[in-house]
Amino acid sequence: MNDVLSPPAHHSDLAEVPLKPLGKVLAVTSGKGGVGKTFVSANLAAALAKRGHKVLVLDADLGLANLDVVLNLYPKITLHDVFTGKAKLEDAILPAPGGFSVLLAGSGMVEYSRLTSEVRSEFLRVMNTLVPNYDVVILDTGAGISDVVLFAVSLASEVLMVATPEPTSLTDAYATIKVLVGQQQRQTIRVIINQATRPGSGAAITNQLQQVLDRFVVAGLNQPIRLVHMGDIPLDPEVRQAIMRRQLMMQATPGCPAGVALGQIARNLEESVIPRPA
Amino acid sequence: MKSTLAPPSPSLIDLPDLQLDDARALLAHDARNGQPQHDESPTDYLQRVIDSLCELSLKDPLTGLGNRRHFHAALVRQIESVARSGESVLLLLLDIDHFKNINDTHGHLAGDQVLRAIGHCLARCVRPVDTVARYGGEEFAIILPNCRPLFGRTLAERIRQAVSDLCVQVSPLLNIQATISIGGAYAPEWVRSTPELWIERADTQLYRAKSNGRNQACIDQPQELSVSAEEKGLLYSHLAADEANPFEFGPGNVTNRVNA
Incomplete structure (x- = not known):
């Protein structure tokens, strides 16, 4: 390298520079894996569809997608074929059992688990094409805060953080919230507590997270950050049964406690984020 | 083997x-x-x-340090490790200031001696786990795993000082003193970055150090992401309440309300 350097070409890391989020797009994320992101994405989509919304769930966990397992759908055409130009976008969209549409990543997406500029632009193209056609688009993101996850979240207008009451899940959720606040200047993050064992524990946990954030993160910022508790999904044996049978819980046993809770979360979203269907 | x-x-x-x-x-x-x-x-x-x-x-023949191939392999390994462990890893790019003048004034042999001396000096400044490599020309790179964000600036400053204190004797009558500019960037924790993006961020800082007048270190400070013991303690305080009052959800008491 010469001593007199030319300024490096501007080539921004999207994990660090967020894009303008798209409207009506909800990113379902969590710090830790295995807390029920995909379960929440699919069943919330079904709950919203039941209330009259036109919903699309997009498998944004490009590396390790398992929305296909939850929905028991194994399509021939996936997002992978769209990204590689082998299929048209409209052919990759499927009707899912809960009355919503779904766009699955496909197992071949492992090669896209790194956020390259092609993945970015393909993802953006797909989103720009799809978002106008739906009332709500739910992005089922991967766990953790990899650059693909952060990129997917940066496209969403709302973040739904799923956590369980376990310390590990809360720590990872908290660390993720810190990243989203720092890198994407998020001011509102919506919290869903899954596998709650006690009524009211979700609100208490959210309140706790808020207090820690206010004390350790907000103190150094000039804007407040608001965590909004959207509801609890109780620990419910029906959920496990539906997962083991590879059925959508909202279809198999919508009246079980977890199903009722998801219906309530859908109503809460209507009150705060999504306009009621006409 | x-x-x-x-x-x-x-x-x-x-x-x-x-x-x-x-x-x-x-x-x-x-x-x-x-x-x-x-x-x-x-x-x-x-x-x-x-x-x-x-x-x-994998070796640079002039300085005996790792070469660019070695550096690249080490960088890729660190990216994988950071993505999984969230460890904070610092990458430093170091460029000798006005090296062309040294070559032009004293000849390429003197230039080589300066490169070798600075290379040895860099290797002495860091721990055995760190990777010191000659990145190319008069540019070096150092990868420092497990380097806490608080220490990055101090460390880079120490390296800069050690090099500027160095007096390279190229002949009985000639000593050369050189300085370096340093640019540093941490790998984004928990994020699987790419070597290109990471190098580019360090390079941006090196450019800053050069344009601010050289012989200085600029570090791209990361967002503090770790969750401290104090934060954790506060986060888990609800667990005690759960333990004390472990009644479960019944079918009739599923209540969810937006609380904000």
């Missing part, structure tokens, strides 16, 4: 038939590497030649 299996029969490897001259010439700087030892099996000898060639292919 030595195989624990019995050596293959001599008919499988016929040493005199192998075209090893180029390999021997490459390894000639180390007398032990060139020729088979009397008690050595052909497999062991070849393994030793291969190991030595591998080592040679």
